[in-house]
Amino acid sequence: MALLEVRNLGISFGGLRAVDSLDMTIDQGQLYGLIGPNGAGKTTVFNLLTGVYRPTEGIITLDGQNLVGKKTVEINKAGIARTFQNIRLFKNMSVMDNVKIGLHNHFKYNLFTGILRLPGYRKVEKSMDERAMELLKVFDLDKEAGNMAANLPYGKQRKLEIARALATEPKLLLLDEPAAGMNPNETEELMKTIQFVREKFKMTILLIEHDMKLVSGICEEVTVLNFGTVLAQGKTGDVLNDPRVVKAYLGE
């Protein structure tokens, strides 16, 4: 069943057509890749899906619900969470608090209860601590819970960013170049983590990636963008062998 439907999506920046007539359907539980040369429009698609940019035209629906015109926070509540190309953690906060920020979508107490630290506040805080710890355990980060996020090695910061995104309980997880800056061993581990997240959380995942080993290793389907338009789309193996795709990448 389709979870995300994108139809005729487009945006212009001045005279530049950054994304043009994009159609893309992602099914529930799918691991889907969005690839293409530098400047092809991939991150712009993420910014459109998450409400950072409003499309010039087109339709975006998640589980049948329209997302166009909604604010980023509303879209997150509707079920889309993301990570960034350049990791964006709260570096001076603890590993645990980074995950708890993601949990605030679902755990609520009112302002007075919070300020006065009433029993209701303590109860919610305890539940949040427990839930955050569960998530950290999944990523083998529980022993780092009290450490500052800035002090984690790079690979673990990536995992923490994914844990924080999952804390918002999304239906669709967007990963923007998760393997950027990783060595082959770290990338190998990341591939296992992404597959594990899909299985454990029954998650649907759309990822942007330049590492073709990762894409061919874990994505079932891909869309290739080139100069904002779809160059090829379909089963990963077929698309990556398409001569037009090879040419776009090698620039011949």
Ligand SMILES: Nc1ncnc2c1ncn2[C@@H]1O[C@H](COP(=O)(O)OP(=O)(O)OP(=O)(O)O)[C@@H](O)[C@H]1O
């Ligand atoms: N806010 C903006 N204003 C003007 N131009 C923009 C804006 N955002 C993106 N662009 C332009 O849109 C085009 C697509 O950029 P985008 O960052 O989406 O590409 P990308 O495929 O993610 O590239 P990379 O792989 O290098 O991250 C580029 O030419 C970029 O300069």
